[in-house]
Amino acid sequence: MSVISSGPDDPVIRILLMGRNTSGKSSSGNTILGEKMFKVHIQQKKNEAEYDFSEVCDGKTQIGEKQVHVIDCPDLLDPDLNKEKLEMIKEQLISRCSTGLSAVLLVVPLVRDVQNEEEIIDYIKCLFGPEVQKYVMILFTHEDELEELDETIDEHLKHKDHADLQQLVTECGGKFHCFNNKKESYDQIQKLLMKIERIMMRNSGKFVMKRMRRRSSMDAPEVICPHAFIIVIKVGRFTEEEKNTIKELKEVFGEQIEKYTMILFTHKDQLEKENKTIEEFLQDGDPNIQSLVQSCGNRFFCLNNNSASFPQFKDLISKIEMMVEENEGYFRNDIFEGTEKCIQEIQKLDHLGLAEEFLYEEEHLIKTHEYIRVIVTWLNEIGDDVNAIKELKRKGISNTEAVICAFRSTGKLAKQDMCGVQ
Ligand SMILES: Nc1nc2c(ncn2[C@@H]2O[C@H](COP(=O)(O)OP(=O)(O)OP(=O)(O)O)[C@@H](O)[C@H]2O)c(=O)[nH]1
Ligand SMILES: [Mg+2]
Incomplete structure (x- = not known):
């Protein structure tokens, strides 16, 4: 339908x-x-x-x-x-x-x-x-x-x-x-x-x-464990939901999630207008943001989405890579490992579209992490911005905006889709 x-x-x-x-x-x-x-x-x-x-x-x-x-x-x-x-x-x-x-x-x-x-x-x-x-x-x-x-x-x-x-x-x-x-x-x-x-x-x-829509059980996706959880926060706007992000992630995935999490602040241009660095913004800002950043091992990055410049993504990827290196690989826990089995179980129930909903959300989660995984690989292999963008296009990702979207949505998906897993 x-x-x-x-x-x-x-x-x-x-x-x-x-x-x-x-x-x-x-x-x-x-x-x-x-x-x-x-x-x-x-x-x-x-x-x-x-x-x-x-x-x-x-x-x-x-x-x-x-x-x-x-x-x-x-x-x-x-x-x-x-x-x-x-x-x-x-x-x-x-x-x-x-x-x-x-x-x-x-x-x-x-x-x-x-x-x-x-x-x-x-x-x-x-x-x-x-x-x-x-x-x-x-x-x-x-x-x-x-x-x-x-x-x-x-x-x-x-x-x-x-x-x-x-x-x-x-x-x-x-x-x-x-x-x-x-x-x-x-x-x-x-x-x-x-x-x-x-x-x-x-x-x-x-x-x-x-x-x-109804989907056949043949469509079940393969589950890929993530390298990173990125919480996306707009500079100057910190919602009640965002305050509890780490707490909620921990409830679902356990304490070790902190090691895999990074805050991505967007709207850097807004800070530039105010002549402020992100560090100054954090120092003078909401203590709740400070403690959120601290709980992520002080890992954060600031992005200007209005400037689709590739170097800033390269820097972001390097930060993620550093984190991956420190963690010696993917985030793994029972939830991810058991997800595929769980999907099959839910599919068996095929109850009021619940399986569709679950699969649908999983698909998004996987796509987002795929982007990160794939980009890291390309940057390693190619190491050249222009070629990397060409390669993105060849693989069907029309432009860097697709990548921005993937990053931007990761934080929300991490929250929402994980609740789906729960
Ligand atoms: N001058 C003018 N005022 C408008 C126009 N459209 C809406 N407004 C005014 O804007 C104010 C907010 O309008 P609403 O329609 O209540 O806005 P809303 O998005 O439904 O607000 P929420 O339900 O609180 O999110 C009201 O005072 C409206 O009279 C317009 O085209 N011209
Ligand atoms: Mg209204």
Whole structure:
């Protein structure tokens, strides 16, 4: 069941709205639905505490021949969300999206700085699988403020100060749309639906989570033990979930995990803007980060994802190699060694798609560690940046971005997939 129904004949358009806090998700949902179905934040109103904004909500409407379903999801990376709440949201989300998605709209307010949008894209990919990327489109809100600046969207994106917005659009294959949620305009909805139908046509139908598909037991992957666990943390943003990462990893894999773990700080460029080194950032920063770094044997690395320069990866790989050398090889424990057997056991049960889910997550975990293993080998063999990149391309990894993604996702996968193993 890879495709539910193809584009133009499909009577249902199902749209998932994601994005950071107060980006305009609920307002955009209401604009599409043509009525106030979702609760919108009222500016300057402080006593909204009684209303719970951290719920997945949905609404339907008929637009022409199409039944349009809208799913409004709260910011999954909101540091104020506790673990139980986050789990509940993820469950609600997966259940409501299980019948297929026509598009995932990443809601981004124009005329504001980009914040954690890239992480949200990564999170969506972790949750639904990498294929969902083809269905992600940026929905810019606050178009009215652009009008006040007397700028067109193209002019705004091309401006040198908005390279981060342009980068987001590029990451979503150039797909974007603008909404002014303060204006009733059928035209902006109609154009959005046309763009969504184009996405469905290009991908021959809706996106269906792989974990929902049935797979044969022949597909069982081989389990590869990892060289390294990399916890990815954005400089200046330290969530409750991240604070407990090492503790959770230890609970699953035992104390020795510390020796195999390294912190990868991203957004080095942000530090450069503040004229700070990573060491200074750590010294003056949150004591929880300091103790996390300490618990990883003071192994850390700082990466600028905006500069796809290969030397920084080479440095990162050297650090990983040093760690591997010190540890004399892979991380091995009963969990990894027993995983393959466990997969087979679960497959035997073949219970309500549980096996699919498990396999699906395992596949990701393996792919990520494969990247690291393979890159280390190539760098050893080739020792030449240009050739290494060519080799990556030859092996089907389109560019270094693929490698960045692999590294970036490792921390999250380490957390999420290990819980899958548990
Ligand atoms: N001027 C203007 N304001 C907007 C637009 N879209 C949303 N807003 C305002 O932005 C604020 C946040 O909007 P919401 O729709 O509640 O944002 P949200 O993403 O659902 O917020 P959470 O559910 O808390 O994550 C509200 O005050 C909206 O009125 C827009 O296109 N133009
Ligand atoms: Mg909302």
